[in-house]
Amino acid sequence: MSDYRFVPSDEPVAPFNLLAQDGTLHGQPSMTDAQVFDALRYMVLTRTFDEKATALQRQGRFGTFSSVRGQEASVVGSSFALDPSKDWIAPQYRELPALLRHGYPLENFALYFMGNPRGGSIPEGVNLLPLQISLAAQIPQATGVAWGLKLQGSDGVALTYFGDGASSEGDFHESLNLAGVVKAPVIFFLQNNGWAISTPRAIQTAARSFAERALGYGIDGVVVDGNDLLAVYEVTAAAVAKARAGGGATLIESVTYRTGAHNTADDPSRYIDNDELAAWVAKDPIERVENYLRKKGVWSDSDAQQLREECAQEVDRAVTAARAIPLPTSDALFDHVYADPPALIQQQRQTWKKREAQS
Numbered sequence: 006m007s008d009y010r011f012v013p014s015d016e017p018v019a020p021f022n023l024l025a026q027d028g029t030l031h032g033q034p035s036m037t038d039a040q041v042f043d044a045l046r047y048m049v050l051t052r053t054f055d056e057k058a059t060a061l062q063r064q065g066r067f068g069t070f071s072s073v074r075g076q077e078a079s080v081v082g083s084s085f086a087l088d089p090s091k092d093w094i095a096p097q098y099r100e101l102p103a104l105l106r107h108g109y110p111l112e113n114f115a116l117y118f119m120g121n122p123r124g125g126s127i128p129e130g131v132n133l134l135p136l137q138i139s140l141a142a143q144i145p146q147a148t149g150v151a152w153g154l155k156l157q158g159s160d161g162v163a164l165t166y167f168g169d170g171a172s173s174e175g176d177f178h179e180s181l182n183l184a185g186v187v188k189a190p191v192i193f194f195l196q197n198n199g200w201a202i203s204t205p206r207a208i209q210t211a212a213r214s215f216a217e218r219a220l221g222y223g224i225d226g227v228v229v230d231g232n233d234l235l236a237v238y239e240v241t242a243a244a245v246a247k248a249r250a251g252g253g254a255t256l257i258e259s260v261t262y263r264t265g266a267h268n269t270a271d272d273p274s275r276y277i278d279n280d281e282l283a284a285w286v287a288k289d290p291i292e293r294v295e296n297y298l299r300k301k302g303v304w305s306d307s308d309a310q311q312l313r314e315e316c317a318q319e320v321d322r323a324v325t326a327a328r329a330i331p332l333p334t335s336d337a338l339f340d341h342v343y344a345d346p347p348a349l350i351q352q353q354r355q356t357w358k359k360r361e362a363q364s
């Protein structure tokens with residue numbers, strides 16, 4: 006009977022790993038020390054920003070905010086495998102360090118959460134799609150961008166970030182299917198952070214891993230330790246190289262954990278087990294990189310402190326600059342919808358302005 010049936014396996018899948026929490030190496034990483042220092046800076050910078058943004062939200066100066074806390078290695082390691090001059094990112098809403106490395110200014114990110122539409126606009130020449138709040142909607146866009154790059158004869162790739170929850174949306178499945186058929190140079194980077202708000206991974210899918218769903222679409226699937234910067238870089242760089250060479254798409258499942266709240270409107274103490282959380286806090290990705298550098302003798306307490314001071318200054322500068330930018334007037338509602346607004350829209354804008362002046 007089992008000859009002609011594909012049956013799910015119960016064998017656990019061990020995520021690819023290079024670096025133990027104490028900084029011991031299990032293999033040969035291709036990230037250079039210079040890249041690791043640079044990556045660590047993005048990790049610490051965004052953790053600093055997360056803390057500041059949460060405080061500003063509590064003061065009513067920021068809107069609802071989703072942090073990347075706990076997932077820094079996953080996001081930074083993957084983004085370092087990309088070439089910002091030709092590769093594209095289609096983000097979700099939790100990937101600040103990848104956006105920064107790709108050229109999006111920190112100040113714009115602050116503006117976005119202050120409700121200023123200027124924050125959502127991507128500067129010319131930066132290969133990013135806007136932040137996406139509607140779950141999974143960026144995944145077909147990434148497949149489209151990647152297919153477009155291929156048709157243009159570029160060797161650029163597209164990488165899209167999304168969560169375990171988003172992988173239950175139809176957009177995810179349709180995108181993987183199309184990418185498999187047209188061999189689109191796209192990397193589907195699924196961050197399995199254990200939770201989709203309060204929905205645990207265990208009831209998100211009956212599959213043993215998210216990555217093996219790739220096989221059903223004829224593309225490669227990989228499971229990686231998402232708290233290991235070096236391992237995430239390694240598997241993403243391999244997927245990028247394969248895509249550039251015409252080998253098509255890869256689904257990477259990065260196994261990590263959201264050690265903060267889903268966002269500033271969430272109270273995870275109502276559904277997360279303290280022991281589970283503590284076990285993941287003990288696998289902190291920033292500490293892991295610092296342990297690695299310490300073991301190599303190239304990192305000290307004073308280096309760590311200096312990095313944190315520089316990051317705090319950079320975050321303060323960005324927030325101050327964003328706060329100095331005036332909010333748009335309400336008729337900005339009509340901006341950026343049409344390059345050449347039709348008569349009806351122009352008329353509505355005038356009516357709106359007149360009413361506002363009277364009120």
Ligand SMILES: Cc1ncc(C[n+]2csc(CCOP(=O)(O)OP(=O)(O)O)c2C)c(N)n1
Pocket residue numbers: 099138139140141167168169170171172196198200201202263267
């Ligand atoms: C289409 C859609 N449905 C529902 C929501 C509400 N929502 C926002 S975030 C979220 C959970 C997302 O979890 P996951 O995809 O695992 O990503 P994570 O936030 O954990 O990174 C839900 C259900 C939404 N934004 N869009």
